[in-house]
């Protein structure tokens with residue numbers, strides 16, 4: 412990509428509601444455009460990051476046998492009446508021209524359960540963990556929130572990965588639930604998210620028995636989390652206030668003091684049991700020919716919120732920091748001045764592109780300072796800077812700026828392609 416062709420708007424005058432560094436960076440860097448309150452358009456640059464996040468989520472879920480599918484954005488209200496959820500507050504309802512009461516789905520338990528009941532007959536279709544039946548999608552959701560904030564952190568429309576598993580027993584559900592819990596940690600690790608912890612969570616509107624939230628510990632978070640100073644007890648404030656309203660500062664497990672933190676929820680998992688399968692009459696025939704109701708789990712990751720969190724953890728509102736897997740471009744080539752620097756830059760760009768590397772190149776006449784500032788906003792971990800001064804010395808400057816480290820090297824100009832490829836391999 413030639414930087415001058417990248418069709419994005421770098422917002423200079425930030426709106427008053429952009430109070431967090433991540434929200435400011437999202438607008439300054441041209442990753443998102445606010446279409447309406449709580450409604451964002453992902454620019455060609457922002458959409459690349461979103462797709463890279465999705466790719467990691469897909470790879471890890473596919474690796475444990477989850478099956479990707481796609482369900483409609485809109486569903487008939489009648490499905491929500493079956494489970495008694497037709498009145499939950501975030502549900503956006505409308506009537507179609509044909510007179511059908513419909514919902515813009517904030518989540519898909521009813522829709523996936525309807526799909527499963529149309530197919531499920533035998534216990535043989537519900538293999539045991541680790542091969543349990545788990546269906547997922549990555550799709551736009553809409554929640555009719557009263558207030559939106561912090562850009563991608565709390566929007567009305569957002570991108571979500573939602574997965575649903577079905578089991579013949581609570582034991583099997585529990586085993587699979589623990590597999591997904593570990594998969595989630597692997598996903599957040601690969602995304603380069605720092606400080607994500609799993610905590611006990613309230614079950615709320617979802618019903619069911621056990622639930623965990625994955626929280627990115629951060630001052631900008633809306634959730635209050637308590638972690639034990641001694642044992643592994645970690646919980647959302649709502650769990651503690653449910654059970655122990657008088658004395659919320661002491662660990663219910665070991666009695667030691669609890670630490671109070673703030674967090675942004677980036678994922679949640681629930682053991683739903685038969686709440687949906689029972690009310691929607693899902694059944695299968697067991698080994699003895701008897702009708703049974705399957706139990707269910709559901710597993711969400713707020714994909715666009717993860718994007719917002721990655722920008723938050725960059726901390727500097729003028730500098731995006733991504734790991735190689737998530738960065739919109741892996742290499743950013745900058746040439747200073749015309750002549751040989753430009754020729755070398757274009758040659759490097761062609762060679763890296765042929766090798767399948769996502770590269771952005773800046774051979775414009777802009778001042779060097781403004782080129783570097785744009786490179787900071789785009790966040791490619793590797794920068795190759797080619798200037799006449801360095802060409803004289805027979806080198807170019809290679810800067811690496813990743814999540815945990817920064818370094819720069821001078822590499823021989825004769826070795827320009829191999830030099831960059833080596834860093835790509837090393838930092839992957």
Ligand SMILES: [Zn+2]
Pocket residue numbers: 639640641642643644662663664665666667
């Ligand atoms: Zn404790």
